[in-house]
Amino acid sequence: MTMLLQVQRRLTDLLGVSGPETAMSAGAAVPVPHYFADLRAMIAMIFRSWPVAREYASTPCLAVTLDAEYESRAAQAKPLLNTPGKKKTSKPYTAPPTGSLATGAALDIATNLLDAQDPGDARSRLAPLVQRLREVDLALSTWLRRPSWISVSLRQAIMDLPTGRRGPVSFFSVATPG
Incomplete structure (x- = not known):
């Protein structure tokens, strides 16, 4: 409970009237x-x-709480695989948890992952999740990479590296105008 209280306090501080205007996300300050x-x-x-994120x-x-939450979500997604038209199999995975312990556990991992020291650290932390997501759900990857959906720093942490550079390969890329 100590860990969950720390996460709660941190998020409450961000939402406070006298809270900061920015927070660190994926190695950079964002609104x-x-x-x-x-x-x-x-x-x-x-x-x-x-x-993949269990280690965080x-x-x-x-972690055990999220094991059970994941199993529940996988069971919800399974029948959607055999539906005609758009499958919507990502939907059970994108909904926020309804239980307080699962919500706290998910926020604990999310804050741990976003607490990167710099953009390179963020890319290293997120690379295994990005790779796994790439393998199991390209539709969700498209949804998550929308510019209006995530911060620039998170988008940069999960996007492809320019050709010729070493590092994790991602399915996320940012289209540039022109």
């Missing part, structure tokens, strides 16, 4: 509303790429 959008995107990435849980109890 607080963008940070909360990044948290929501991270929760979707966490659940859809589970158990602050306690074994929180």
